Each structure stands twice: as structure tokens, then as C-alpha cells.
Amino acid sequence: VTSRHCVLFTALCRILKLAIFIISIVALSRLVEGVYLEPDQNVRIPTGWTHLGRVDATDEILLTFALKQQNVDKLKTIVDQVSDPDSSRYGKYLSLSELASLVQPSKQTIQTVQTWLSNHGVKTCWTVHTKDFLQCSLQARVAEKLLPGSEFNRYIKGTQTLVRSPVPYGIYEELAEHIDFVGGVHRFPAYQKVVSKTWANHDQRPVGFHLGVTPSVIRERYNLTAHDIGTFPNNTQACAQFLEQYFHQADLAEFMALFGRSFEHRTQIEKVVGHQEVGKAGLEASLDVEYLMSTGANISTWVFSNAGRHESQEPFLEWLLLLSNMSAIPWVHSVSYGDDEDSLSVAYMERINVEFMKAGARGLTILFASGDDGAGCREVSKEKNVFRPSFPASSPYVTTVGGTSFKNPFTISYEVVDFISGGGFSNVFPSPDYQTAAVKNYLQSMKTLPPQSYYNATGRGYPDVAALSDNYWVVTNLIPIPWVSGTSASTPVFGGILSLINDQRFQKGLPSLGFINPRLYKLQKNLTSAFFDVTVGCHVSCIDDKVEGQGFCASTAWDPVTGWGTPNYPELQKALMNK
Numbered sequence: 001v002t003s004r005h006c007v008l009f010t011a012l013c014r015i016l017k018l019a020i021f022i023i024s025i026v027a028l029s030r031l032v033e034g035v036y037l038e039p040d041q042n043v044r045i046p047t048g049w050t051h052l053g054r055v056d057a058t059d060e061i062l063l064t065f066a067l068k069q070q071n072v073d074k075l076k077t078i079v080d081q082v083s084d085p086d087s088s089r090y091g092k093y094l095s096l097s098e099l100a101s102l103v104q105p106s107k108q109t110i111q112t113v114q115t116w117l118s119n120h121g122v123k124t125c126w127t128v129h130t131k132d133f134l135q136c137s138l139q140a141r142v143a144e145k146l147l148p149g150s151e152f153n154r155y156i157k158g159t160q161t162l163v164r165s166p167v168p169y170g171i172y173e174e175l176a177e178h179i180d181f182v183g184g185v186h187r188f189p190a191y192q193k194v195v196s197k198t199w200a201n202h203d204q205r206p207v208g209f210h211l212g213v214t215p216s217v218i219r220e221r222y223n224l225t226a227h228d229i230g231t232f233p234n235n236t237q238a239c240a241q242f243l244e245q246y247f248h249q250a251d252l253a254e255f256m257a258l259f260g261r262s263f264e265h266r267t268q269i270e271k272v273v274g275h276q277e278v279g280k281a282g283l284e285a286s287l288d289v290e291y292l293m294s295t296g297a298n299i300s301t302w303v304f305s306n307a308g309r310h311e312s313q314e315p316f317l318e319w320l321l322l323l324s325n326m327s328a329i330p331w332v333h334s335v336s337y338g339d340d341e342d343s344l345s346v347a348y349m350e351r352i353n354v355e356f357m358k359a360g361a362r363g364l365t366i367l368f369a370s371g372d373d374g375a376g377c378r379e380v381s382k383e384k385n386v387f388r389p390s391f392p393a394s395s396p397y398v399t400t401v402g403g404t405s406f407k408n409p410f411t412i413s414y415e416v417v418d419f420i421s422g423g424g425f426s427n428v429f430p431s432p433d434y435q436t437a438a439v440k441n442y443l444q445s446m447k448t449l450p451p452q453s454y455y456n457a458t459g460r461g462y463p464d465v466a467a468l469s470d471n472y473w474v475v476t477n478l479i480p481i482p483w484v485s486g487t488s489a490s491t492p493v494f495g496g497i498l499s500l501i502n503d504q505r506f507q508k509g510l511p512s513l514g515f516i517n518p519r520l521y522k523l524q525k526n527l528t529s530a531f532f533d534v535t536v537g538c539h540v541s542c543i544d545d546k547v548e549g550q551g552f553c554a555s556t557a558w559d560p561v562t563g564w565g566t567p568n569y570p571e572l573q574k575a576l577m578n579k
Contacts, residue, residue, distance in 0.1 A: 034148045034170025037181050038345035043166055045155065046188050052154040055163055057141040061152060062312045064183030064321070065134040066351050067105040067113060075103055079360040079397065083515040085522065085579055091511035093363035096129055096327040103358065104131040109178040116175055120146055128325040130358070135321070147171060150185060154311070163311040164188065180351040184312040187348075189242060190339040211410070212471045212482045214259045215294035218493055221412050221468065222569045226263045230299035230503040236270070237499040238302040238330035239292050239492060242315040242337055245282035247289045247303060248477070255290045255475040265297045273322060274305035284336060286476040287484060288492050292334050295496025299503065302330050320355045329364065331502050331512045334495035336369040336488035338390040341428055342378060349391055349428055356397035360515030365502075367495050368392050369487035370402045370463040371422025374540035375455070375551030385542040387424050387455045387551065393462050394426035399517055400462040401491040402562045403469025404534055415566055416554075417537025418469045422487060423552060423560040425459035434518040435461060437525070438558035446555055450547050464517055466534060466562035467493040494567065501573050513576065523575055524564045527557060530572040531565035 045051065055061075069075075081089035094102070110131065117125060117136060125136040140152045140163075147169035155162050165185050219225070241247070253267040269289065285303075293301050304322060306315040316337055323329065341349070359366050376388030393400045403418035425431075431439050439461045443449065467490035474484045502512050513519070523530060534554050539561050541551030552560045 034172050035176040036168055036170055037176065037179060038186070038347050039168065041168070041186050041345035041348065042343040043168060043186050045164075045166055049155040049157045049162070049188065052156055052161070055140045055152045055154050057139065059140045059152075059163070060137055061140050061143040061163060062184050062310045063136050063138065063143060063146075064314070064317055065113060065136070066180040066183065067132050067134060068109050068178050068180060069103040069132045069354065070106055071102050072354055072357075075354070075357050075361060078102075079357045079515060080518070082363070083360060083518045085519050090579060091363070091514065093511065093514060094361045096362065099358055099361055100130040103354075105178070112175065112178050116172075117146075122146075128321055129327070130324045133321050133324060147182060147185065152312075155188075161311055162188065181345065181348050183314045183317045187314055187339075187344070189315055190337065212473050213468055213489075214473050215291070216259065216262055217412060218291075218295060218468065219263070221415075222497065222567050224295075224497075224500075224569050228500055228569065229264050229297040230500060232503045232506040235499065235503045235506055236300045236302060236330035237292060237296050237332040237334070237495060238304060239288040239334045239495070240304040240306060240319050240337070241282070241285045241288065242306050242319070245285040246276055246280075246305065247285040248281040250478060251281055251286050251475045252289055252293065254478055254480075255286075256294070258475065258480060259473065260294055260297070263297050266293060266299075266301070269303050270300040271302045272305055273302060276303070276305050281476045283474060283476050283481065283484065284488055287472065287474045287489055288334060288336060290474060291472070291489060292492035292496050292499075295493045296332070296499035297496070299496075299499050304333075320352065323355070323359055323364075329362075331363065332365045332367070332495050332499045333359075334367050334492040335392075336486075336491055338369065338371045338393050338422070340376070340378070341389045341391045341394060341426065344391060346428055349395075352392060353395050353397055353429065356392070356395055360397055363512040363514040365495075365498055365513055365516055366398045367491050367498075368395075368398045368400050369422070369491040370400045372403075372420040372486045372488075373422055374420060375424045375450075375542075376422070377542035383544075385544050385546075386453070387450070387541055389424045389426050389459070389462075390422055391426075391428070393422060394429055394460055396429050396432040396460045396517075397515060399464050399494075399515075399520075400563070401487060401494045402463035402466035403485075403487045403490045404466050404562055404566055405468070405470035407536070409471055415468065415532060415534050417534060417539055417561050418485070419537065419539050420486070421463070421466065421469065421539050421561055423461075423463050423539060423562075425455045425457060425461050425560060427456050427459055429460040430458055431460050432517075434521045435464075435558070438521055441557060442555060442559050446553070448553070450541070450551065454542070454547065461558075461560045463560075463563040464520060465494055465531070465564055465567070466490060467566050497567050497569055497572070500569070501576050504573060504577060508577070510577070510579070519576070520564060521558075524558070528571065528575060530568055530575045532568055533557065533565040534559075534562040537561070
């Protein structure tokens, strides 16, 4: 063999070795990355969280696998029918068992996922009645093998610690068609804060002034009398609390003693689902409970307490799992929780949207606060901003509640926009059929709108309705606190009003209101007196040269600041009692 042949042979060997190396790297890369279920999920660590380091390999992690559901299209059809007052199926809701039979994953999905977990030694798992969520407790090293690319770290904010992965997770290709997303990996909990304001002109008070919003002020403004209380024994309402937010029974009793003397009421929560601390009460939790129970007076009330006590739990997701696992559940749920749409993956939001459809199919009314950032603002590039919609407020299958203020903060006068009231148009969900005409009317009739580059005019518009959100009195830790504001106040008020209407419906043998948006939008086509239309004011947005801090403005009929307006209880009740 000549030296030339040896050189050629050596070169071929090197090329072969390089090819094998490249193939192995590609294979390893594919194994490590897998299929990304949530490629658009924001994995940045939010401000205020401090990194403590990687978790130990043997630390326990709690993962929630959202399994692919069946018959989602059929579920949507059913929700549309049972929520449409013109449908022959209106009010004919599904039981939890019927819902489970409809949406539970296929046998192949369940078997594939269980085999995958078992092959990795994962044995401690549990599911919900609808079988579309699977939660598993496993060691961190196993979790990182199951989800290639994930790296679980521990973070702290105040006294709360969380375990999350700051890098995207993959999943093996053969599993991707069976799982929507995995909870407990990325999302940090969102904090919905209530604020307390003071007024500079507090000495200039006209005759008949009030010193902030109390239950009696709400009842006078929305035309509720002392007789407008719940009396039906099986009517229930609920609020959900997150992130170590707790209420105190003593605060509720003190609140009712101070502000509930003019109407019959309850001073005890009927049931707490979850963990309830005995330490310091939270202002948010106190606000929710006190105004849900003083507006929906004398109605049995539950509190869902989702503290997120396991470091890898997602408290909001835990609440949704409870809804899928309880056959007896309150009819109206008031929730003050939200996050920016752009911080969440589309896969996550679309699946959560299906969870709201499941609630609607069962006749539940789910209300969310619209948020306290107006239209919001996000910088997409240098000198280019866009509005920032909030989720779940932007879901087409919840009723979203905006906020108003009295024109004169010291009199029970007409209402104007509370400038913090969240609202706008979704960048993820298209405008649902029930609101297409209302949104079109707003966009065509408004003389002045923000530049179209700031929002998605074809998206789901929110809020749907509104209520007072400014200057509330709240009792927390036995201390009365004035001037508390936010859509966290307006949401339980509107929830309480719907609970009262449910109460009247139940007494006449009618079903619960359920997912109420299609009915409200049909009702308000003719601008009935069921709502006080809010037509004055705008909410805040980006502080830049183009919009100068102004978002959308209120108008006649529906608008993306206060929806259809605030409730005129007697007329709204009358309009919702005919079927």
C-alpha cells in the first residue's frame, strides 16, 4: 500500500469519525430538547425573586400533567347551547360525571403517559374525576429526566420559596400528542394587589357625603333593598384566594357589625376548601370575602384557599383541579387573579380556556377581575409599545369585571371610569360570536381610538361588566381600613349580585345562570335599563408620545373599559328571570 493510500485512508477515517460525532450530537440534542410543549412561555425570573441555587437531586417535585382531552369541539357546542337563552338546551347543564365521560383522555393517552412515568420509577400519582390532569410527586433528578432541558432551582421572595426551571423543558416526541403542558415547571404566581388611596380635598365635602364605599353605599347605588338577600337553602357562592392570602372569621364578624346592620347577613364562612392559616389576614382576602357576603347577603359562601404551600405548585392551577374534582360546588365564583398574556404560553392559555368551558357546561358562573393596569403597556422594541392584555380576563368563557368610581367621591352620584380599570383586546383569543356586534359597534362609533398598532381589533374584548372599584372600607386584622381600591373589589360585588339572582331563579325552579355572557350581550342589544351605562372617562396605558398615557375610553353601550356598565339590580333581576 502506497503512502498516498494511507493518507487517503486516514482522511476517510477522520471524516467518518466527524460524521459519527455530528450524528451523535444531533441525536443527543434531539433527546435533550425533545418537543417543546410551551416554546413561547416566558422563563425569565420575575423581579423580586432571589435565586437560592439548584435543588438537591433527591428533593421532591410536584408536577401536573395536563393530558389531552377528547371532544373539545363537542364541549364548545354544548357550552354555547346551554348558555344561549334562545337554544332549546338552555340551562340543561352536565353533571360532573357526564362531563368526565365527554372530555376524559383516550385510553391510549392514559396508558402511554402512565407507562412513561412507570418506566422512570414514578409511582406516586393521582388524578381528578375528569381524568384530564395527572399530578405526580417525584425526585428532582427524575423530573429532569422526564423533561429534558429542565433545571430545577429554588427561589425566594419574602417568606415564600418556589421551585422552578429557568430554562425551557422538552418532552419526548411520542408523548407530545398526549400532553398539553406540564405545570410546576415555569410559571411564577402573579400578585394581584389592592391599593389604598387618600383624597387631597377631603375637607371639601358636600351635604349627604359618604366617607368611602361600604355595603350600604353599594346597595343604594345598585338599588338593592334590605329584602334583597338570599333565602334558598342550597344556593352557594365562592371566592378563590392564592399566595398565602387568608381571611379571618373575626374580621368578617367585625365588618358586618360595622357595616351590615341594615340587612340580614351571615358572619361565618360555610366551608374552606384548602389550607387556612390562623396568622395575619390578607387585605385582598378580607376584601373578597366581606363584599361577596355583604352583596350576596345571607348566601352560603365557600372560600377556596390555594396557598401554593408545595414549592412547585401553581396555586391557580390547583384551584382549577379542584373544580374538576368536586361534584357539589358553588354556583358563582369570584376570582381576583391575573397575569399578562405575553408572559404565558398559548398552549397553557388555550387549555385553561377549556377548563372554563368545562365550568360553563356545568352551569357555573366564573368571574374574573379585569386588572388594575388599564390597557397595560409592553415595550416590544425601542420606541415601540403595545397594550398588554391580561389573562384569564381575556378568556371568552369567563365574565370579566371592570371598575368605576363615583364622579364625586363623597356622594352617591353617577359613575365614571376608574382609570385603573383593566380592559382591551386579547392577542390570543378571537372575539367570540356573542360579542362581535358589540365590539364592532364600539370600534366604528368611537371618534377617537388609540393607534391600531397598539391592540388587536379582532381579539376578545373585555371587560363584560363593571362595578364600583374605588374607595372601599375593609376590615382586616380587626382594623377598619379606608380607601381600598381595585377591580378586586368590583368583582365580588358583581358576583354577589348574580348570586342573589340565582337565589330567585332557584326559588322558581329555574337553573343557575351559568356562563352568562351570551345572555347579557343579547339582553343589551337594545340597551335595557338592567345596566347603568358608564360613558365618561378613559383608562391608563403607555406613557409615550403617541398615546400619552391614555388607553381606551368609555362610550354608549359596550366598551373595553367598563363593558356594558354597572348593575341596576331590580331591572337586571327582572330581565334574567324569564327562562
